[in-house]
Amino acid sequence: MVGQIIDGKAIATKKKRELSQTVDGLKKEGVTPGLAVILVGNDPASQTYVRNKQKACVEIGMHSELIQYDETITEEFLLNTIAELNEDKNIHGILVQLPLPNHINPNKVIKSIDPRKDVDGFHPYNVGKLVIGEESFVPCTPLGIIEMLEEIGFDLTGKHAVVIGRSTIVGKPMGQLLLNKNATVTYCHSKTKDLPSITRQADLLISAIGQPYEITADYVKEGAVVIDVGMNRNEHGKLCGDVLFDEVKQKASYITPVPGGVGPMTITMLLANTVKAAKL
Ligand code: GUN
Numbered sequence: 001m002v003g004q005i006i007d008g009k010a011i012a013t014k015k016k017r018e019l020s021q022t023v024d025g026l027k028k029e030g031v032t033p034g035l036a037v038i039l040v041g042n043d044p045a046s047q048t049y050v051r052n053k054q055k056a057c058v059e060i061g062m063h064s065e066l067i068q069y070d071e072t073i074t075e076e077f078l079l080n081t082i083a084e085l086n087e088d089k090n091i092h093g094i095l096v097q098l099p100l101p102n103h104i105n106p107n108k109v110i111k112s113i114d115p116r117k118d119v120d121g122f123h124p125y126n127v128g129k130l131v132i133g134e135e136s137f138v139p140c141t142p143l144g145i146i147e148m149l150e151e152i153g154f155d156l157t158g159k160h161a162v163v164i165g166r167s168t169i170v171g172k173p174m175g176q177l178l179l180n181k182n183a184t185v186t187y188c189h190s191k192t193k194d195l196p197s198i199t200r201q202a203d204l205l206i207s208a209i210g211q212p213y214e215i216t217a218d219y220v221k222e223g224a225v226v227i228d229v230g231m232n233r234n235e236h237g238k239l240c241g242d243v244l245f246d247e248v249k250q251k252a253s254y255i256t257p258v259p260g261g262v263g264p265m266t267i268t269m270l271l272a273n274t275v276k277a278a279k280l
Pocket of ligand 1: 095096097098099120140141169
């Protein structure tokens with residue numbers, strides 16, 4: 001079997017067009033959805049992510065503010081900024097780009113964001129709502145992956161989904177969303193023994209390992225849907241995923257590329273969450 005490519009960029013473009021119309025409608029009612037992005041320090045990858053997020057906001061007519069701080073700022077200073085943004089009527093979504101410098105506790109920072117403005121879906125209030133199956137803000141990468149699966153008409157009921165990675169940003173919420181949609185979910189991580197023997201059972205394999213080309217055809221069942229969350233650099237400095245694309249494509253029914261797969265969907269879901277916050 002040769003897998004079909006899930007074109008994240010095209011799905012994202014379609015979704016952004018819809019969002020742009022919603023933004024126009026909100027503007028007519030006097031509300032311009034606004035996102036504040038806080039970046040602490042000068043990590044090059046974070047700078048790129050933040051730039052792309054801002055560009056996407058402008059593209060669909062949203063208001064976006066970038067707040068950039070030196071890595072030496074105190075935790076208290078950052079908490080004060082967030083307290084001000086929580087009260088700011090022009091800001092509907094607040095995103096603190098992670099990772100933060102070591103002297104700042106990310107959980108404390110996330111907990112200080114008003115859950116109604118938590119467009120990353122990282123606040124314990126929203127995490128809890130996801131677990132009990134209530135409407136909430138859901139982290140953007142897993143939400144984007146669900147949208148892609150819906151786009152290809154993949155019914156999750158009874159399917160075995162294997163998620164590699166257990167981060168708060170991707171792995172854990174991903175598994176929870178899949179479980180809420182009636183999949184049987186297995187989480188794998190760096191301590192998992194004999195990973196390929198588990199991943200070969202997957203109808204849906206989602207990899208968020210962060211290792212270039214780790215997932216070879218040997219890890220994949222014939223006909224599986226393979227979603228690559230990896231954003232790695234290979235030995236030539238080129239952006240690549242966790243999956244050895246050309247090889248795995250020969251076995252999968254559907255597969256996402258890197259770049260042009262999960263990445264564009266993540267940004268689009270951030271826009272969707274901010275529009276949702278503005279509507280609330
Ligand atoms: N760092 C890497 N991915 C993310 C994300 O989705 N949100 C935030 N806030 N930081 C990140």
